[in-house]
Amino acid sequence: MFEISSKILDYFGISSDFSVIVVVLVFFVYGLFALTFASLFAGITSWYERRIAGRMQSRIGPNRVGYQGFWQWLADGLKCWFKEDIIPKDTDSVLFRIAPYFVFTGVLSTFVVIPFSPTIVGSDMNVGLVYIIAITALVVAGILMAGWASNSKWTLLGGIRSAAQMISYEIPVALSLIVVIIPAGTLSLQKIIQMQGGAPYNWFIFHNPGTFAAFFIYFTSALAEGNRTPFDLPEAESELVAGYNTEYSGMRFLFFLFAEWMNLYVIGAIATAVFLGGWRIPGIAYEVQAASLWLQFVGFIIFLIKALLLVNVIIWLRWTLPRLRIDQLMIMCYKYLIPLSVIMILLSVFFTVIYYSLPFLSLAVRIVLFILSLIVAGYFGYRVYFNIKYFPDKTYLRWMI
Amino acid sequence: MSFTNYLANIRNSVVSIFEGMAVTFSWMLRRPHTVQYPDKVDKGHELIKEGFRGILEVDVSLCTGCLACQRTCPIGVILVEVSKGTERYITRFDIDAAKCMYCGLCTEACPTNAIRHTKEFAYSVDDIRKLVLHYIKEPVKPYKPVKDATPDNFNAGRFVSEIVKNREKEYVEYEAPSVKIPDGGQTEKEKN
Numbered sequence A: 001m002f003e004i005s006s007k008i009l010d011y012f013g014i015s016s017d018f019s020v021i022v023v024v025l026v027f028f029v030y031g032l033f034a035l036t037f038a039s040l041f042a043g044i045t046s047w048y049e050r051r052i053a054g055r056m057q058s059r060i061g062p063n064r065v066g067y068q069g070f071w072q073w074l075a076d077g078l079k080c081w082f083k084e085d086i087i088p089k090d091t092d093s094v095l096f097r098i099a100p101y102f103v104f105t106g107v108l109s110t111f112v113v114i115p116f117s118p119t120i121v122g123s124d125m126n127v128g129l130v131y132i133i134a135i136t137a138l139v140v141a142g143i144l145m146a147g148w149a150s151n152s153k154w155t156l157l158g159g160i161r162s163a164a165q166m167i168s169y170e171i172p173v174a175l176s177l178i179v180v181i182i183p184a185g186t187l188s189l190q191k192i193i194q195m196q197g198g199a200p201y202n203w204f205i206f207h208n209p210g211t212f213a214a215f216f217i218y219f220t221s222a223l224a225e226g227n228r229t230p231f232d233l234p235e236a237e238s239e240l241v242a243g244y245n246t247e248y249s250g251m252r253f254l255f256f257l258f259a260e261w262m263n264l265y266v267i268g269a270i271a272t273a274v275f276l277g278g279w280r281i282p283g284i285a286y287e288v289q290a291a292s293l294w295l296q297f298v299g300f301i302i303f304l305i306k307a308l309l310l311v312n313v314i315i316w317l318r319w320t321l322p323r324l325r326i327d328q329l330m331i332m333c334y335k336y337l338i339p340l341s342v343i344m345i346l347l348s349v350f351f352t353v354i355y356y357s358l359p360f361l362s363l364a365v366r367i368v369l370f371i372l373s374l375i376v377a378g379y380f381g382y383r384v385y386f387n388i389k390y391f392p393d394k395t396y397l398r399w400m401i
Numbered sequence B: 001m002s003f004t005n006y007l008a009n010i011r012n013s014v015v016s017i018f019e020g021m022a023v024t025f026s027w028m029l030r031r032p033h034t035v036q037y038p039d040k041v042d043k044g045h046e047l048i049k050e051g052f053r054g055i056l057e058v059d060v061s062l063c064t065g066c067l068a069c070q071r072t073c074p075i076g077v078i079l080v081e082v083s084k085g086t087e088r089y090i091t092r093f094d095i096d097a098a099k100c101m102y103c104g105l106c107t108e109a110c111p112t113n114a115i116r117h118t119k120e121f122a123y124s125v126d127d128i129r130k131l132v133l134h135y136i137k138e139p140v141k142p143y144k145p146v147k148d149a150t151p152d153n154f155n156a157g158r159f160v161s162e163i164v165k166n167r168e169k170e171y172v173e174y175e176a177p178s179v180k181i182p183d184g185g186q187t188e189k190e191k192n
C-alpha cells in the first residue's frame, strides 16, 4: 500500500505536508476493502458450506431464500442482527462484551499481510509470516476471555481446551512454515511468492520432499489452530453444548462465526502464498506482472481460485472426519506433527544445500514430485469412481444437476 | 510404541483420510435422497414406506363395537359409544387426531381391522378442535362376524380369523387414504 500511496502522491504532485493524510486515506480504503472481502467471504461460505454438507450427507441444505438459497447468509445475518443481545447475569460484562471483537480482530489482522496481487497488499512486511503467527494469538486471548467471562462451566472448559489446542498447534504451524523459509530465505509473503514460478512444478510445495510433506503438516495444524473439524474440540457440541460461545447471542455470537469462516480464507491464502505459488501466472516474469494492472487482476483471480480450492478441501474434510478426542489431539501434535516437521526442516536444509552444487537435481526432483502427486490425484479420481460404481443402491446414482 | 507401530499409524491415518474423502466426494456427486415434499411431489404418499402410521381411519361397516380399541388406547384418544337395548347401534366413534401418538396399539387390538392407519400425514388445520374426527354421523349397526361366511362374500361378513390372518397382507394392499377433514371437522368415508 505504501507503493500505491506514493504513486498517488506523485501523480497529483501533493506536497509532503499533506502526504500523511493521503497515506492514511489509502490505508483506510484498503482496510474497508479487506473487511468487505472477508465479511462477504465469511457470509457466502456459511451458505456454501451448508449446501456442500447437505450434498455429502445426501440432503439438500438451505435452498429457500433466493436462487438455490443463495441469500440464506443475509437472512441469517439479519436474524442475528435483530435478535436480543443477551448478557447473562453474573458474567464479567466488560470481558464478555469485548471478547468477540478480539477473535474477530485477530483473524482480520492477518489480512494486513495476505497479498491479493503483486502490489495490492496491506503491508509487505519483511516479517510477514512471524506477524501472522503472532497476531493470531489474539484469537486465543479472545476465546479464553469469552470462556472465562461467561461464567459457565461449558464455556470455561471450551476456552481452556481452545487455548491448549491453539498454543500447541502454533508450534507445528511455525515449524512447517520454516521448511519453506529455508529455501526461500525470506519471511515476507510477497517475496516468497516472487521466488516461486507460475507453473505448478515451480511452486514451493514441489521444491523438495520436505516442503511437500510440510504442506500437509501445515494444512493439518492450521485446521487445528483455526478450530475446524476434525479439531473443533473447543465447540464440541456433543460434550460442551457449544463451547466458548454457549452464552452468546445475536451479533456477538455472529462475530465468532464470522471469525471462524474468515479463518478458512486465511488458512487457504497462506497455504497458497507459501506453498502453491500465490498470484504467479505461468510463463510471465514477476516484473512484467507487477507493472501491468491487467496481469495483476489475473493474478488476483488465480490466487483466489487456489485459495478457494483449499477452502473447499477444508469444508470437505469437515464433513468427512469425526472429531478427535482431546488426548488424541495432543498426541497428534506432540508425537507426530512436531517431530515430522523437524525432520522435514532437516530434509529441506539438505536439499537446499544440494541444489546449490547440483542445480539440475532441483528440476528433476520438482518434476518427479509433481508427477507423483498427479498420480495420487488420478488414483483418487479412480477411488471416487469406484465408490460410485460399486455402491449397492443404484437408485440415486444420478449426477449432480 | 515401537517405531514400526509409529509408521503404521501415520500410514493408516493417511490412507483412511484418503479413502474417507473419496467416499464423501462420491456422495457429493449424487442426487440427494431427500425429496422436497410440497415442491417436487404433490402428495408424497407413494414415497412412504409400508407400515407407516399416519392418521387413523375407521371402516364403520366392519366395526363390531367391541370397544377393544378404546380400552387399549393408553391416552384415551378413542371414544366409542354403543347404545343399549335390544337393537344395538354404534352412535359415536370419535378419534382425537391431535392427541393420538400413533403408537398403533388400537389397530393391534381390533378384531376386524376396522380401525387402521392410513398414510395421510398432512392434516394441519386452523383450529385444533377440528382434529377430532367423527366417524359416525348416523347410528350404525355393529358388524357381526358370521361363522359360515367366506372371504368371497364380503358383504355377508368375513371370518374373523381370516381377517386377522390377512392383516399383514391388508396393510400392504391398502391404498392411499380417503380421509378428508372439512371445516366442520367431519370426516367422510367415501366408502360408506
Ligand code: SF4
Pocket (backbone or CB within 6 Å): B056, B072, B073, B074, B075, B076, B077, B078, B099, B100, B101, B102, B103, B104, B105, B106, B107
Ligand atoms: S394409535 Fe395409539 S394413541 Fe392413537 S388412538 Fe391408537 S392406541 Fe390411541
Ligand code: SF4
Pocket (backbone or CB within 6 Å): B058, B062, B063, B064, B065, B066, B067, B068, B069, B070, B080, B109, B110, B111, B112, B113, B114, B115
Ligand atoms: S374399531 Fe375395532 S376395536 Fe374398535 S370398537 Fe370397532 S371393532 Fe372394536
